[in-house]
Amino acid sequence: MRRVTLDGLADYARGLLAACDANAAAFPVLSRVDLPGLGIDVFSDHGELATALAHGMATASLAEQGQRVRIFLAHPGIGSIPRPALWGEALFNPHMFAERLEAHGLRGNYFHDLHYWQFYDVERRLGVQLMLSADGCPPWEFGAPLRCFLHWEYAARGMRLTHAGTLGVGGRGVLLAGAGGAGKSGTVVSGLLAGLDSVGDDYVLMKLDGDRSMARPLFTTLKQDPAGFDRLGLARWLPDPGPLNWQGKHQFRVRDVCSRGLADELDIVALLVPRISGAERSAITPVARKEALMALAPSGIAQTPGERESGFRFFGELTRRLPCYDLALGTRGDEIAETIAAFLDRGIP
Amino acid sequence: MGFSAIYAVSSTDIVYETFDGDAVVLDLASGRYFGFSDSGSCVWEALIAQVPPASLVGRACGGGELSADDLDAFVARLTEFGLLSLAPEAAASALSPDLAGRLATAREALRIDMHDELADLVMVDPIHDVDEPAGWPVVKQ
Numbered sequence: 001m002r003r004v005t006l007d008g009l010a011d012y013a014r015g016l017l018a019a020c021d022a023n024a025a026a027f028p029v030l031s032r033v034d035l036p037g038l039g040i041d042v043f044s045d046h047g048e049l050a051t052a053l054a055h056g057m058a059t060a061s062l063a064e065q066g067q068r069v070r071i072f073l074a075h076p077g078i079g080s081i082p083r084p085a086l087w088g089e090a091l092f093n094p095h096m097f098a099e100r101l102e103a104h105g106l107r108g109n110y111f112h113d114l115h116y117w118q119f120y121d122v123e124r125r126l127g128v129q130l131m132l133s134a135d136g137c138p139p140w141e142f143g144a145p146l147r148c149f150l151h152w153e154y155a156a157r158g159m160r161l162t163h164a165g166t167l168g169v170g171g172r173g174v175l176l177a178g179a180g181g182a183g184k185s186g187t188v189v190s191g192l193l194a195g196l197d198s199v200g201d202d203y204v205l206m207k208l209d210g211d212r213s214m215a216r217p218l219f220t221t222l223k224q225d226p227a228g229f230d231r232l233g234l235a236r237w238l239p240d241p242g243p244l245n246w247q248g249k250h251q252f253r254v255r256d257v258c259s260r261g262l263a264d265e266l267d268i269v270a271l272l273v274p275r276i277s278g279a280e281r282s283a284i285t286p287v288a289r290k291e292a293l294m295a296l297a298p299s300g301i302a303q304t305p306g307e308r309e310s311g312f313r314f315f316g317e318l319t320r321r322l323p324c325y326d327l328a329l330g331t332r333g334d335e336i337a338e339t340i341a342a343f344l345d346r347g348i349p
Numbered sequence: 350m351g352f353s354a355i356y357a358v359s360s361t362d363i364v365y366e367t368f369d370g371d372a373v374v375l376d377l378a379s380g381r382y383f384g385f386s387d388s389g390s391c392v393w394e395a396l397i398a399q400v401p402p403a404s405l406v407g408r409a410c411g412g413g414e415l416s417a418d419d420l421d422a423f424v425a426r427l428t429e430f431g432l433l434s435l436a437p438e439a440a441a442s443a444l445s446p447d448l449a450g451r452l453a454t455a456r457e458a459l460r461i462d463m464h465d466e467l468a469d470l471v472m473v474d475p476i477h478d479v480d481e482p483a484g485w486p487v488v489k490q
Contacts, residue, residue, distance in 0.1 A: 289371065290384055293368065294373065298464070301375075
């Protein structure tokens with residue numbers, strides 16, 4: 001079994017990318033994913049991951065000429081793709097791993113438990129995800145396929161995969177940022193059920209365009225734990241929601257509960273930091289930008305490998321340009337949605 | 350600690366942003382975030398602008414004065430966290446009028462808060478530090 005060290009890391013990455021390129025014709029499935037400013041040709045095998053890719057990605061409906069990217073979801077059962085190597089005996093330091101690759105124009109990620117590697121050549125816009133089998137990826141990948149590749153490609157263009165939910169009315173929207181359990185997902189689902197728009201929950205694409213802060217959709221997935229699922233009455237739309245995901249949550253898609261689907265984009269006018277208050281009614285009050293940054297940046301930076309400093313700068317700039325508010329969540333979803341709609345309607349800020 | 354010495358940000362892994370006078374620092378190498386009280390933000394900004402701590406002693410701060418002991422303890426915390434280190438070659442700067450004014454109107458004592466809740470996700474060695482049966486991201490205790 002090959003062992004990879006920091007010194008051999010870039011060569012290993014380049015070797016894998018070359019092997020995938022040489023075996024392109026052997027991949028059973030070729031899918032096209034159209035995202036904002038990005039057309040991705042995904043070479044894969046059949047399986048759950050290919051299904052997630054076909055149904056879990058947002059589709060850019062605005063006519064735009066995007067950059068072309070090729071991603072290979074590879075495993076040793078395809079052509080002459082090699083078995084994944086293992087990390088060597090040295091300590092694995094994620095920061096040094098990222099730095100070493102960046103010095104060679106590469107980005108990467110390694111998940112030891114599954115012998116799972118991801119590499120991306122920024123200049124060639126070529127990526128590989130090497131697994132032991134067709135669906136041999138970490139369980140969270142099924143909810144947000146290609147997440148790391150999107151992070152690296154968009155970061156190279158000054159945009160950012162952002163760990164936040166969104167809600168909006170009439171093209172104007174709010175970003176909902178906070179750690180897991182803060183109430184982001186329940187708020188987004190409540191808003192969708194009440195007729196508000198969204199460009200996504202969990203991960204959205206943020207672009208700073210002049211004075212505007214634009215959010216656009218990447219994934220169509222929504223998640224709710226069983227308690228939230230019951231509280232929001234989602235069985236009405238999903239009588240047979242299927243098995244719980246790796247987090248013990250129901251996973252479904254926006255169109256399962258909202259026929260109009262995701263909005264094309266939202267002009268983000270405020271950053272809200274939700275928290276479960278226990279009070280009957282919701283309340284929106286100003287919060288210090290420092291607190292808002294701490295709600296927005298850490299999870300987004302921790303969950304996406306590499307580009308940490310550029311991420312901190314981006315989220316700093318985003319926080320600086322948006323008015324920031326604490327959102328004390330009431331107990332009823334429809335009331336929360338009304339509060340956010342009224343907030344946007346009043347023209348605040 | 351060289352109390353009358355000059356300090357600088359200890360490495361390029363230390364990045365920071367300031368919002369309305371509140372500084373937030375991220376250590377890219379450790380994944381730890383740091384926040385400050387209002388007076389702490391002022392002193393942090395002064396120190397990274399190469400103002401010697403000694404020149405801050407006795408400065409007006411929140412209706413009182415900065416004491417040598419408080420500054421000494423604060424600088425020790427910053428160096429202990431790896432945010433600042435001695436910069437023997439650096440030339441001393443004077444405290445800007447803006448920072449002096451903000452310091453005088455600060456309302457909180459010198460304080461730095463560390464947030465390392467997500468540091469494990471950023472920095473733990475996911476091969477050698479992970480609980481064996483549970484796997485990543487459960488950290489070996």
